[in-house]
Amino acid sequence: MAVTYRIYDETQATTRTVNVEFSGNVLAASYGANPYTPRYYFNITTSARDTSNLAFPNIVVLTLSDKVLNGAKQRRSDTAAAYTDIHDMLADYLYDLINGHAADLYSSGVAYKAPMSF
Numbered sequence: 001m002a003v004t005y006r007i008y009d010e011t012q013a014t015t016r017t018v019n020v021e022f023s024g025n026v027l028a029a030s031y032g033a034n035p036y037t038p039r040y041y042f043n044i045t046t047s048a049r050d051t052s053n054l055a056f057p058n059i060v061v062l063t064l065s066d067k068v069l070n071g072a073k074q075r076r077s078d079t080a081a082a083y084t085d086i087h088d089m090l091a092d093y094l095y096d097l098i099n100g101h102a103a104d105l106y107s108s109g110v111a112y113k114a115p116m117s118f
Contacts, residue, residue, distance in 0.1 A: 044090075
């Protein structure tokens with residue numbers, strides 16, 4: 001199952017897309033108590049580039065506690081709480097892709113990330 005978000009910039013009259021694919025796989029690695037437990041994850045990809053003309057890496061999110069900023073904080077707020085639902089998680093990841101973030105935002109230890117280029 002996949003969802004495509006289209007982000008439109010009125011000032012540039014351009015559109016960028018971000019794809020979110022929900023997948024279920026068996027990890028070929030040890031994860032938790034049972035390495036053969038199926039794991040479900042979201043794979044977030046985009047062909048958009050940032051304002052430094054660098055490609056965004058693929059993002060894999062395993063749980064609602066995988067927060068954008070180094071796993072430590074949510075992007076839109078200075079909170080270490082896990083996301084309350086999938087919608088909130090995706091909104092936070094999209095917000096970060098579009099807007100980028102400052103180095104060490106909310107004391108999370110992250111490096112600077114340039115915003116999406118339109």
